Amino acid sequence: MKALVFIVSRLYRDRSAFLGALIILALVVVALAAPLLVSHPDAAWAMNPQVRLRPPGGEFLFGTDRMGGDIYARVIYGARITLTIAVVAVGVSLLIGVPVGLVAGFYGHWLGEVLMRVSDIFLAVPQIVLAIAIALTLGPSIENVILALSLTYWPWFTRLVYAETQSLKNEVFIEAAMALGVPPWRIIVTHILPNVASPIIVRTSIGMGFTILTAAALGFLGLGAPPPAPEWGRMISESREHLPDAWWYALAPGLAIFLVVMGFNLLGDGLRDILDPRIRRAQHGRG
Amino acid sequence: MPLDERHAGDAAALLRVRGLARHFPIRNALGLRRGSVKALDDVSFDVRPGETLGVVGESGCGKSTLGKTLAGIHRPTAGSVLFEDAEIAPLQGAARRVVARRLQYVHQDPGASLDPRWTIRRSLHEPLIVHSGLSEAEREQRVRGILREVGLPPDRLDSYPHELSGGQQRRVGLARILTLQPRLVVLDEPTSGLDVSVQATVLKLFRSLQRQFNLTYIFISHDLAVVRMMCDRVAVMYLGRIVELGPTDAIFKDPRHPYTRSLLAAIPRIGGPRVTDGFVLEGEPPSPGKLPSGCRFRTRCPNAAPQCAEADPPGRTVAEGRVAACHFA
Amino acid sequence: MAAADILAVRDLAVAFASDAGLAQVLDRVNLTIRRGEVMGLVGESGCGKSTLARAVLGVLPENAARIGGGRVMFDGEDLLRIGPEEMSDRVRGRRITFIPQDPYGSFNPLFSVGDQVMEIMRWKSKRRPEGERGYPRARRAADRAEAIELLRQVQIPEPEAALSKLPHEFSGGQRQRLMIAMALLPQPDLIIADEPTTALDVTIQAQILRLLRKLVKGRGISVLFTTHDMGTAHEICDRITVLYAGQEMETAPVDAFFVRPAHQYTARLLDSLPNPDREIREIGGEIPRLIDPPQGCRFHPRCAAATDICRSQRPDERAVAAGHVVRCHHPHEGARHAA
Amino acid sequence: PSPADAKGRFVFANESEYDTLDPHTVWDVGRVAVRLNLYDGLMRWQNNPPVLEHWLAESHTLSPDGGTYTFKLRKNAKFHDGTPVTAKDVVYSMERILALGKGAASQFKKVIEPGAAKALDAHTVEFKLKVPTQVFLWLTTEIHVVNSALVQKNEKDKDWGQAWLSKNVAGSGAFKLKQFDPAIGFVAERFPAHFKGWGAKYLDEIEFRAVKEVNTRVLGTIKGDFHGAGGYMTTDQLNKMKESGNVNILEEESMRIMLFFLHNQRAPLNDVNVRRAINYAFDYDGFNKNILGGLVQRNPTPVPGNLWGAPKDVGYSYDLDKAKAELAKAAAKIDRPLEIVFLSGFSQSEQAATLMQNGLQKVGIQSKVVGNPWPTVVDKVQKPDTAPDIVVYWISAYYADPHNWIGEMYHSGQWGTFKAASFYKNAKVDELLDKAMKSTVQAERAKHYEEAARIVTNDAAGVWIYNTKWYGPYRKEVKGISFSPIGSAQEMRTAWVE
Amino acid sequence: MPTVAGLVAIVFVVSHIIPSDPAALVAGEAATPEQIAAVRKKLGFDQPMHVQLGAYFWKLMQGDMGNSLFTTRPVWDDLSGRLPATIELTLAAMAVSTLVGVPLGVVAALRRNTWLDHAVRVITVGGLAVASFWLAILLQLLFSMELGWAPLNARLQGFPPPAVTGLLTIDALIAGNLGVLGKALAHLALPTITLAVPGLATLVRFTRAGVLDVLQSGFVQYQRAMGIPWRVIVWKYVLRNALVSTVTQIGLLFGILLAGAVVVETVFDWPGIGNYAFNAIFSSDYNAIVGFTLWAGTVFILVNLLVDLAHSAIDPREARS
């Protein structure tokens, strides 16, 4: 609790991190309140070929798409998809990556070696390439995008947690706990995990942004949520055929991606400054 | 016939260390083993109940390695450690952790041994949770008692380590270990980095706690003045070896090993003439990864003779209760 | 400032701004160094030794430090009135050089020792004409020869080869010798040495202290030597000033300092040194916070002899013997007897 | 200076890559320029409506039992290296097609076996078919004759010269290869000795380039980087080119129909009322007129409207009430979301699928849209178990006979190919289609096909959307373009630049 | 190398469970099920996965990556033919990121908390947040469609100068063909910018942080205390130290760029291996997918070896140990 108050108050002081937090808050609000923000519940899915490719203004705030769908409504509902993908994919990555990193980093024997080798393999190839392969293997759907992103993102957490755990392992207070006879699992859970929490939180925030970008790229390449899902990346991809005349087509979804990713990055940066143990340690000094 | 130190010893010893060694592998860029650092090499000594055994030596000579190996943080490469008449060197895992209760290691900066994210209370409860079946209330009572002993007000229980001063952190660190009521405590450079005035306070605390809890100390330090004041006996280490061991007074008055002599000569003596105007030990210790042949000290030794390059002198009893590892001691 | 003094710090006040407020790190500090003497500046951690040293060098952190007044008279000139460019060009490294505390971190690990030594010679050599930009070959050769000679004097084995080595190929003691050589190369009037032996072992420390003392004495260079180790101060200094919480307490010749301390604080400090012949004596209490320091004499909350005047008024300088000055309302008994 | 500036040089921006030059391993529109310009077949489709003309063959005869075709070759045809085109080259080419098993081979294999082609003399070839069928004659357009001596010289490990022919040409076509890069395209120069001879005006050099991005093709054609551009274009894009004043848009009836295949064997789509309901639920005008801007022609039956054999006055229109009425009549219950598959990467197919979903939604049928790449679709539609409920794509003109469409799509003997993804089975239709194939009289055949098409349409075996109109943007200075639905006007022999 | 082998194994397995049938593709559009089955047998697709994998490794060791099922040519040829395009694009992007990013990072660190620093920060935060495909479209809209300054996409219209290095710009220079050089550069411009933006942002951040870090270090303090001119300290000493971590970052950057290439090459229709990989994936072209991954992995590892070399050029400690 104390930590939370601390974070919030520090965030408030860091203008750009605060902006990031606001953007993300806005995203969450938009996602939750989507039905309240559009004229009727089906607005994001309705198709009226008669009014296709209308420029912004009047009835359609952001214009209409190639099927006559309301881009405004679609962008609003797209927030739900984006948020779901980001939260679930990063969440699953956390659930895989953190324990693996903890175990590999703390025990460090052959099991750790093997686990790290496996994650190295995942890191050796660009995430999007593997994600494309997996998404394609499983077929395009939101669930599969999430799965593809989770399967390819967890090594990032593993790497991070592994490195942090390894250096924490040499910290005096961990050594001291070992010397006190505290069992390893207890050390991992009560000492190491809370102490790697900060970098994990930072990574999570940045990872959200990164995941949203990758998910959008998959959508753009036609591997994301199938139509007519109002997925931002897909909307941008659709727009390409209609450029330059329908210049507005890609504008709103692109800006949405940009803002949201920026929000997560700003927040992540801010949290890094606030939570980074090095910075904190320097602030508190030796005594 | 010289007495073989390996098999003799004090029958009443609390801790009996024989031929203890700890080597660290040196790896090259590919992670392949290239050699090893003999941080601790064939070390033998006894610790009697209730005494304070000082361990001195230059940086990197293996003092901390000795302490950590005894405390089970490092696994010994070779040798035996009898603690309370039980062999603990080969123990591992849970069996070793049981011993931890009675044989504790205090890091150079006990403040650093506190998890920065935990309140003092939580840190103090932890060893009791692990080692005792006490209820929360009983633990709290024990913790408060100990806290009083180390001279900290109980309102500090809800603080975080960074909210305490260095001296206070050390007190908490000690309190944490004392909750387990250990017999033997290894104090690794317990005053380094402290100002003299704080150092005095801390040393005083060690003394009173020793009396109070009937503790036995292994007191590691590079500060000879402190060792002289605190310890009953002193072991002088050089490059992983104990080169001289004996009662403090005897060693300080009449050092037998040339290294001990040089070391003592280098300590400034306040109020007297400048020691540096007199004798100064030349050169620097070689790397523990590349030990010289024969006696390890011969590269800097003022008395080095050809035989020193050939044979590594074993520890010999040179006087009542005194051992030195020098051909000429 | 007497002609015999190379440096005279007068009423120097420095504060540091931090999140918690303004820390009064130096409170109207006075310090004098005579030509050719080694002046020790001792005191506990955080009392402001490094701050004072940095203030003299003019390298206080620009964003945090505020100079609240006073003068730093160096050879008749107030260094606080000299602009940063000129200070860097004309004074620092030329007339006042520096030996850092940490010989490991003070070398750039990526450049050879020779590069770093010659960088100093390039800009700070006595042979360099005012404002010269390039580095003519002739001067370089002469400078190099001089550097090698000095390395030999600080007992670096094979000095020529040493120049092409990287810092990490030297031991800590050797690096500190190199630092000493680098401080001597520009033939300065004053060397500021900030705890130059704390990172070293006793035997190495003894070597370094002896070497440093020999070299500066031979050249008549003054040294401001900060340390928190009384033994070290005893070894190297001619005179000692003790600092407590940003106030200087006492200045005395080295023998008088250890034998007849006049200030309550000095006496208590020396008492707390480990001594096998008697019980441990502590000072009691804690060092005050500098953000909200005690009024008057900053030592008064821990001083047994403190009276009301100590709580309200900072004592003036009071000479108890020749060259022995104390700032205490109730100087120590022993000192008074001796005086 | 733009590459198109040179007189007598024609640059075409193709939508897909020329990743191979081998005429026997592909059978598609994307790489048709290679086959039509660098190679010659025994026969060739010309004009619109397409007519099968003799090409390397001078004439042909069919044995009375309809099982043996004998082709007489022209004597004046020469390969690019000057050697004459002979019967053994034809035999080699036939064997090669069958051996490689790619491109049109799957069709050939249904009618002819390896070793069935014989050179009777230097200029006479005989093909003995497995079964008497006319399909073979239509397929002879794909027997692109390669210079057998040259290819054999470049064979490696008995690969029929595959590696070599993918990058080189051993043909007799009107143009001779000059330069080729699989990632870029090819350049070919006029082959003066081509057997067809040349008119007064002709092109000296042709360049076919892969320019995948439609906007680049549009802008490049306007600017004059290209003389012509391929691929589907929207009304906006066509208009823009027209408005530039530099480009003519040629307009032709084509024979590529788009349809939804409904899985006739799987519940609830095995219920004719459900299938009819689906037919009523698609907004044909919205799609054809609004989304495609009227660039296509409504085609309500499984035969292209501009081909003989297509019935008139049948088919469905967008009518949600009728759809609901049909659903009410249906015996089957729709208790699961239907799967609508489109071809990923093809936005028209995607839009059709979403519009279908939208319509179904309105009549209360739940569905989900899934994109699959073409190979996946081909794989899935082979078996009734894996075939999707609904899938949308095109059936192009591989040859201009109703058999290409209704014959291969709705005869139950055709199950297992991508054209028969509906798994439709109707004994009457099978019988009619068989009769049509046996007959050689077009009027009679037309009657059978019409009747079959009526039944299939009435059974709502699929949802037929449109027949493509072909729009060819060409620079105004380009003349003499000749169009055939099979080949999309990429045969450049008759064209010139003014 | 074990990493590459593991990588190949993973991708091999993943790509081989794609539920579409490449045999169908190979057999042709109108193939019968029997024909497809025959093709499947011929290509070994009927074997268990580990047998296929073993066979693949066996052939790989003989330098054979198999044939692309789609283009029918050896995957090796396909990839090596397209690699120069990717290399040219990635190198260009890397050059832009480095040449712009590093100085920008240094300046931002030196002018910390000034308007310049803030401006740079906005650029970097934005650069990391923008989706490359969207940026590509914006650039195309503005520079190609609106202003007509740069071509919309592709590597070059028409045929390239005779290949020496395979890098069009260099080849054009060698051939002395300035016209082609100009065109090649024009085509290169937009994809390069698109690809460079995130890398540039990353480099700026790292350089800035690195320089700030080094400025704190003891040797900078020491040199300042010794009165060495500030410009000498910064541009000679600090920069080199900051570059040590930046160089690692440049190595990692290559991975980012390679990943970006899949998308950017697709958007700009750049005939490189990223584009090839994308098409291969869409046509379930196993050998091509695995081949690409192998190449990408190997190139990535090679680049990191190069980075290590660069490291020892900057950091002499490495060279001597």
Ligand SMILES: Nc1ncnc2c1ncn2[C@@H]1O[C@H](COP(=O)(O)OP(=O)(O)OP(=O)(O)O)[C@@H](O)[C@H]1O
């Ligand atoms: N975990 C380890 N891995 C490898 N080498 C080690 C390890 N711990 C210590 N060493 C090496 O063993 C030798 C002895 O180290 P140790 O820490 O015991 O010395 P020390 O006497 O405590 O020195 P100090 O006074 O500096 O604390 C040193 O050379 C050190 O580098």
Ligand SMILES: Nc1ncnc2c1ncn2[C@@H]1O[C@H](COP(=O)(O)OP(=O)(O)OP(=O)(O)O)[C@@H](O)[C@H]1O
């Ligand atoms: N850059 C800074 N910003 C804020 N406070 C500072 C800064 N530098 C030093 N201080 C504070 O000024 C006080 C004096 O510091 P200084 O480094 O001068 O002490 P010192 O006597 O050299 O101590 P030590 O023996 O630990 O080196 C300390 O309380 C320290 O926290």
Ligand SMILES: [Mg+2]
């Ligand atoms: Mg130690």
Ligand SMILES: [Mg+2]
């Ligand atoms: Mg200091």
